[in-house]
Amino acid sequence: MEVALDRSRNRQVAPAKGEAETKLRVLQLSAFAGLTLPSRDAFLELAKVEQLARRTRLADQGEPAKHFVILGSGRVRVERMSAGRAFPLGHRGPGETVGETAIIGSAAASESATVVDEGQALVLPMAGIRRLVASDPALRIAMAVALVDRQRATEERLESLLLHGVEARLVDFLFSAHRRWAADHASGELIAAPFTHADIALLIGSTRETVTLLLGKLKRAGLIQFDRRRIVIRDRAGLEQRAVAS
Numbered sequence: 001m002e003v004a005l006d007r008s009r010n011r012q013v014a015p016a017k018g019e020a021e022t023k024l025r026v027l028q029l030s031a032f033a034g035l036t037l038p039s040r041d042a043f044l045e046l047a048k049v050e051q052l053a054r055r056t057r058l059a060d061q062g063e064p065a066k067h068f069v070i071l072g073s074g075r076v077r078v079e080r081m082s083a084g085r086a087f088p089l090g091h092r093g094p095g096e097t098v099g100e101t102a103i104i105g106s107a108a109a110s111e112s113a114t115v116v117d118e119g120q121a122l123v124l125p126m127a128g129i130r131r132l133v134a135s136d137p138a139l140r141i142a143m144a145v146a147l148v149d150r151q152r153a154t155e156e157r158l159e160s161l162l163l164h165g166v167e168a169r170l171v172d173f174l175f176s177a178h179r180r181w182a183a184d185h186a187s188g189e190l191i192a193a194p195f196t197h198a199d200i201a202l203l204i205g206s207t208r209e210t211v212t213l214l215l216g217k218l219k220r221a222g223l224i225q226f227d228r229r230r231i232v233i234r235d236r237a238g239l240e241q242r243a244v245a246s
Contacts, residue, residue, distance in 0.1 A: 029095030031146040039138040047122040059109040065102030074119015075093035093180035169204040171243035193228035
């Protein structure tokens with residue numbers, strides 16, 4: 001399928017053919033799936049389907065937020081700079097959003113967001129989505145749900161970091177990653193996103209060496225296997241038992 005490259009933003013704008021179906025498909029993955037007419041139509045009319053290339057910057061911390069994004073596929077790394085160091089806030093996947101914190105509150109982006117695995121997304125201009133949220137009660141409720149979901153995910157990650165050992169945190173990460181990037185595999189449950197050991201270490205508060213060691217132990221125990229750079233969960237029940245024991 002041919003696409004026209006929007007060079008000013010390093011994103012590819014999908015052609016009109018089939019765009020309506022794609023918009024609905026992506027919307028159904030998100031917290032906005034329950035929108036009813038006319039709220040849904042107003043939201044989708046504002047949205048554009050775009051292909052996101054690797055390394056595309058969707059937001060820059062401290063800069064004016066220009067877009068609200070709902071991912072249909074792919075992966076986006078979100079991080080915040082503090083005292084000159086990047087603090088990883090997590091990775092966003094299908095159905096998740098980028099830019100939600102700038103819709104109500106500060107006009108500047110509170111974090112930076114970079115595409116790490118190319119994908120597809122609904123992209124809405126920030127000015128337009130702010131007007132819709134201000135005028136549409138149903139959309140305000142859906143946006144509140146999206147914000148609560150984001151807060152809950154942050155709290156669950158903080159709980160894991162504070163209360164669980166490294167192996168339990170690694171297992172939690174594997175299950176969370178599979179929920180967001182699940183794919184069929186002959187040997188089990190594939191995490192389609194190709195996380196590096198360094199990526200995982202940053203997200204679970206450990207080191208690359210420790211993650212490599214623990215993944216090797218889980219592989220030898222027959223609980224996971226590797227498919228190129230991707231991880232396959234072979235024994236979910238066994239992983240859950242390891243998480244409890246650690």
